[in-house]
Amino acid sequence: MNSSGQPLANNTPLCYSISSPPYKYKLTVASAYFPMIFGTLGLTSNLIAFVVLLKSFRRTHNGSRSSFLIFLGGLVVTDFMGLLVTSSIVMTFHVTHFNWRKLDPDCHFCNFMGMSMVFYGLCPLLLSATMALERFIGINRPFSRSTSAPKSRTVSMVLMVWSTAGCIALLPLTGVGSYHMQMPGSWCFLNISSKGNDMAFSLLFSLVGLTCIAVSFLLNTVSVVTLIRVCCGQDRLQRRRDHEIEMMVQLILIMVIASICWCPLLVFIAKTVLSGGPLQIRFLLLWIRFATWNQILDPWVYILFRRAVLKRIYPRFDWSRGSVMTLYPSIGNTVRRFTRSSLGGTVGSDETGETGKSDVTATLKQQLPSP
Numbered sequence: 001m002n003s004s005g006q007p008l009a010n011n012t013p014l015c016y017s018i019s020s021p022p023y024k025y026k027l028t029v030a031s032a033y034f035p036m037i038f039g040t041l042g043l044t045s046n047l048i049a050f051v052v053l054l055k056s057f058r059r060t061h062n063g064s065r066s067s068f069l070i071f072l073g074g075l076v077v078t079d080f081m082g083l084l085v086t087s088s089i090v091m092t093f094h095v096t097h098f099n100w101r102k103l104d105p106d107c108h109f110c111n112f113m114g115m116s117m118v119f120y121g122l123c124p125l126l127l128s129a130t131m132a133l134e135r136f137i138g139i140n141r142p143f144s145r146s147t148s149a150p151k152s153r154t155v156s157m158v159l160m161v162w163s164t165a166g167c168i169a170l171l172p173l174t175g176v177g178s179y180h181m182q183m184p185g186s187w188c189f190l191n192i193s194s195k196g197n198d199m200a201f202s203l204l205f206s207l208v209g210l211t212c213i214a215v216s217f218l219l220n221t222v223s224v225v226t227l228i229r230v231c232c233g234q235d236r237l238q239r240r241r242d243h244e245i246e247m248m249v250q251l252i253l254i255m256v257i258a259s260i261c262w263c264p265l266l267v268f269i270a271k272t273v274l275s276g277g278p279l280q281i282r283f284l285l286l287w288i289r290f291a292t293w294n295q296i297l298d299p300w301v302y303i304l305f306r307r308a309v310l311k312r313i314y315p316r317f318d319w320s321r322g323s324v325m326t327l328y329p330s331i332g333n334t335v336r337r338f339t340r341s342s343l344g345g346t347v348g349s350d351e352t353g354e355t356g357k358s359d360v361t362a363t364l365k366q367q368l369p370s371p
Helices: 029-059 063-096 108-140 150-174 196-230 235-275 281-304 307-313 329-342 346-367
Strands: 179-182 187-190
Touching (some): 029 063, 029 281, 108 187, 108 235, 150 196
């Protein structure tokens, strides 16, 4: 394997200047079957999730729910296309053992795969942060949202996220960073280096991803606290809050999965670049495979964590009564006391007024003579 930092020759294309195929390595069963098994599993999962979301979108009449489903649909399409493009290239390599230098002497194919890895890697993180922002505004500032055309606005936001990720992925073609062949010769990715523009692009990729995760965590935390304040309201508003809780549960799970799958790779890239040490190939391969799990696990959040599925799993629960808080009065009372003491009693005063009215009504009924 040629792994020196200097070009092999004056006519060596840039993507092969650091490591150039063919490599002298022995393919293992794991390296050959990993992209096939997980690629097939991920594509199938995303197809099922897309059908589920399409049926849910046709049945829903709630504006915020429709917007959330559009975001989820954009995430499913992104994950599906990312797995389709990258897995197809890797699986083709393991089946045919083609020579990249002969097939792609000008690095066009390698640059395309590198851009795909960056684009389809950043899109889920950016979409997750955008969904957290949309839910934050919808829950905490509901009157600041424009309700005239929420669907078209949501589609525009998804397209904006795709455009942002695309612009970042195209930066190496302008000279900011570069895409290079990676071991074991089946894929291309950004050049993780502490030198020049490669360092800038590596840090940009890492920091954008970590920032999206941090923003998602912050906004989702505030949204959850707000939902806790209002989850014990009147039954006539409980149906809408059930949808809000369902969306927040799905969004939190998406954030947790993205954090677990992507943080190791993003931290590894930043640490390698800032330390100036040599790139550890085995850790890069390990964290890349970790990140692949994000595209496989995401669709199961939409498939499994829905009220329709939970009704079938727990049929003994009286789901028609409302949310979990109405199913468990003790939990509702605890949350009421918490919100009264820690959040200024705004919700508590409203509930006290309603309780007082109920007591007065009950007293009058008792005093009236029975017919």
